Amino acid sequence: MIKIRELPEEELVQGSYACAGCGGILAVRLALKVLGPETVIVTTPSCLLGVTTFYPQLAFKVPCVNVTFPSTAAAVSGVAAGLRRRGKKGVKVVGLAGDGGTVDIGLQALSGALERGDNFIFICYDNEAYMNTGVQRSGATPLGARTSTTPVGSVGRGEERPKKDMLRIVAAHNIPYAATASIGYPQDYLTKVKKAMEVEGPAYIQVLSPCPPGWGYRSDLTVKLARLAVQTGQWPLAEYVNGELTVKEIRNPRPLNEYLAPQARFAHML
Amino acid sequence: MRAYLNGNEAVAAAVKLARAEVVAAYPITPQSTIVEKIAEYIAEGSMAADYIRVESEHAALAACYGAAVTGTRVFTATSSQGLAYMFEMLHYVSGCRIPMVMAVANRGLAAPWTIWADHQDAVACRDTGWIQLYVETAQEALDTCLQAYKIAAHPEVLTPIMVCLDGYVLSHTEEIVDVPDQEAVDRFLPPYRPEYKVDTGRPYVFGVGAGPDVYPAFKFYQQQSMMKAKEVIKEIDREFANLFRRSYGGLVDPYCCSDAEVILVVMGATAGTAREVVDFMRRQGERVGLLRLRSFRPFPVEDLKELLRGAKAVAVLDRDCSFGYEGVLATEVKAALAELPARPQVAGFIGGLGGRDLTPEDLAGIFRQCLAGVRRLDKGEAIIIGGGWQK
Ligand code: SF4
Numbered sequence: 001m002i003k004i005r006e007l008p009e010e011e012l013v014q015g016s017y018a019c020a021g022c023g024g025i026l027a028v029r030l031a032l033k034v035l036g037p038e039t040v041i042v043t044t045p046s047c048l049l050g051v052t053t054f055y056p057q058l059a060f061k062v063p064c065v066n067v068t069f070p071s072t073a074a075a076v077s078g079v080a081a082g083l084r085r086r087g088k089k090g091v092k093v094v095g096l097a098g099d100g101g102t103v104d105i106g107l108q109a110l111s112g113a114l115e116r117g118d119n120f121i122f123i124c125y126d127n128e129a130y131m132n133t134g135v136q137r138s139g140a141t142p143l144g145a146r147t148s149t150t151p152v153g154s155v156g157r158g159e160e161r162p163k164k165d166m167l168r169i170v171a172a173h174n175i176p177y178a179a180t181a182s183i184g185y186p187q188d189y190l191t192k193v194k195k196a197m198e199v200e201g202p203a204y205i206q207v208l209s210p211c212p213p214g215w216g217y218r219s220d221l222t223v224k225l226a227r228l229a230v231q232t233g234q235w236p237l238a239e240y241v242n243g244e245l246t247v248k249e250i251r252n253p254r255p256l257n258e259y260l261a262p263q264a265r266f267a268h269m270l
Numbered sequence: 271m272r273a274y275l276n277g278n279e280a281v282a283a284a285v286k287l288a289r290a291e292v293v294a295a296y297p298i299t300p301q302s303t304i305v306e307k308i309a310e311y312i313a314e315g316s317m318a319a320d321y322i323r324v325e326s327e328h329a330a331l332a333a334c335y336g337a338a339v340t341g342t343r344v345f346t347a348t349s350s351q352g353l354a355y356m357f358e359m360l361h362y363v364s365g366c367r368i369p370m371v372m373a374v375a376n377r378g379l380a381a382p383w384t385i386w387a388d389h390q391d392a393v394a395c396r397d398t399g400w401i402q403l404y405v406e407t408a409q410e411a412l413d414t415c416l417q418a419y420k421i422a423a424h425p426e427v428l429t430p431i432m433v434c435l436d437g438y439v440l441s442h443t444e445e446i447v448d449v450p451d452q453e454a455v456d457r458f459l460p461p462y463r464p465e466y467k468v469d470t471g472r473p474y475v476f477g478v479g480a481g482p483d484v485y486p487a488f489k490f491y492q493q494q495s496m497m498k499a500k501e502v503i504k505e506i507d508r509e510f511a512n513l514f515r516r517s518y519g520g521l522v523d524p525y526c527c528s529d530a531e532v533i534l535v536v537m538g539a540t541a542g543t544a545r546e547v548v549d550f551m552r553r554q555g556e557r558v559g560l561l562r563l564r565s566f567r568p569f570p571v572e573d574l575k576e577l578l579r580g581a582k583a584v585a586v587l588d589r590d591c592s593f594g595y596e597g598v599l600a601t602e603v604k605a606a607l608a609e610l611p612a613r614p615q616v617a618g619f620i621g622g623l624g625g626r627d628l629t630p631e632d633l634a635g636i637f638r639q640c641l642a643g644v645r646r647l648d649k650g651e652a653i654i655i656g657g658g659w660q661k
Contacts, residue, residue: 038470042336045479054479063468065339066477068358071332074324078294078336078344079468081320085291085342091470109332112325 021219023209073113099140114173127211177203184226216264277440280408282307284415294322294333298352300437327352331359341467350377364399369422378624386625389589521570530559596652621655
């Protein structure tokens with residue numbers, strides 16, 4: 001178990017252009033505290049890239065390799081192989097992509113890398129839509145959510161399909177470790193990052209990372225909503241370890257309304 | 271060592287001699303036997319490399335890119351649809367100035383679906399910022415791959431290279447190839463140790479974002495390096511010749527051009543047939559010549575001007591078509607010659623599409639048409655050999 005008090009003071013992300021209250025950058029900032037400086041980030045055009053690596057900026061204190069949208073995990077394999085060839089041991093290669101770059105366009109490459117069993121961690125910061133391009137729906141957009149491509153009108157009622165079950169998809173590759181997490185539960189999330197670092201082979205973490213402009217809420221509510229998603233049963237905290245799936249039980253679920261009401265994307269449903 | 275090798279085996283031998291350290295590839299005909307051979311080398315322990323069995327060509331190039339930025343020498347190969355699938359990554363690799371070598375076993379693009387030789391695949395990638403070298407023989411394929419690693423990594427070039435060999439015609443046809451010794455290759459080609467690489471102690475970003483304030487600067491330097499490559503390609507061909515006694519002339523490979531009335535310009539293996547035709551027609555007293563273009567990008571404007579200025583007519587044989595205009599090479603040759611005061615007439619022909627044989631008769635026919643009356647042909651409209659349904 002990670003002790004928050006024992007996390008290093010040192011920040012490995014500094015000077016990003018992320019919006020106030022960005023769940024995505026928080027997910028990365030926290031993860032890097034556990035991953036440490038011997039990490040190489042592989043990422044893809046996304047909000048994360050847009051706010052961290054615009055010439056001459058590098059908001060990470062670790063190397064960052066940016067690749068085309070579909071190919072994060074393929075480049076991860078390449079970086080891992082290259083470092084192996086260079087005799088660099090103990091450097092963690094971490095793929096970082098949003099939900100679109102993971103569950104949609106990036107799925108093929110991710111599947112390939114998982115199936116090859118390369119030693120890497122893939123963190124999907126899931127904000128449930130394409131935020132960088134103006135909030136279009138992705139395969140991770142939840143049922144009913146309003147996005148710019150699932151608008152609400154006299155006919156349209158927001159997203160028509162339930163969210164893609166990515167955890168089961170990655171688990172079906174028989175990888176050693178996969179989990180969902182939420183930035184609202186940092187101790188749980190960072191413990192999972194730690195576990196992911198310790199397994200041999202591929203590890204996958206999908207972390208719920210609310211986005212104020214994309215979801216339409218006040219930017220000081222990010223952590224609260226990330227917690228409410230779990231407490232209302234909308235975001236199960238699950239862990240898949242060597243073939244076994246466990247889901248954290250929610251004893252007294254909060255009313256769903258508490259999670260939906262502050263978010264403009266669900267306003268038409270209330 | 272002399273060995274019977276086909277074009278693909280010659281490429282594989284070169285990649286091994288170049289000591290490539292990471293290979294990522296996806297199978298596609300007629301490229302596949304290159305990476306099969308490399309997989310064999312690795313399996314038998316004669317080549318120390320990581321082989322990444324990716325799930326697509328897009329991933330193949332992404333994996334090579336990832337490996338290259340850590341400072342390793344990489345290789346991949348593809349053809350046709352695979353190259354088209356890589357298109358997006360091609361720009362990433364060249365924009366990040368990754369000195370990578372990729373073999374392209376040239377093949378036509380669907381539809382209609384085909385597996386045979388054609389240059390449409392590589393020519394369509396003309397503007398991706400890759401150097402493109404077209405080879406004529408298996409020997410040249412081997413030698414050019416070795417040269418390519420050195421050209422690509424030249425500090426003033428830092429640009430990826432496609433070594434293009436005609437599918438089947440070259441990829442699957444055996445010839446006697448002189449395979450150089452490892453020690454000699456090691457002397458020619460030092461290990462790849464780039465200045466900027468992934469290093470946790472010195473963090474850099476590869477594939478950075480750029481706004482309108484700096485984007486043009488990146489492209490400016492990319493273009494400058496491409497222009498500089500013209501000199502470097504020649505220089506390294508000379509260096510190679512000193513060590514291995516074989517030279518391909520750098521950017522272009524002229525044959526009987528100095529006094530020729532009609533010169534045929536081609537790329538790739540067709541040059542072999544064309545040379546025979548030139549010899550045959552010369553014996554009949556016709557003043558014909560051949561100019562094989564080796565480097566399509568960078569485009570050797572100066573060499574073409576110099577070698578073609580004396581001709582009455584230039585015939586360009588494309589194995590591709592820019593639909594709605596003419597063969598791509600024809601347009602480029604015309605543009606290159608446009609400033610010459612008494613420029614030769616240029617006639618465009620398109621032939622050998624989708625593996626159609628280019629026979630000596632076809633090539634002799636081109637020469638004869640040009641000798642007879644070029645003016646008629648110079649209309650900005652290519653003549654497609656074998657066009658229309660065959661009766
Ligand atoms: S749009 Fe959303 S994901 Fe993008 S930087 Fe802003 S808060 Fe973060």
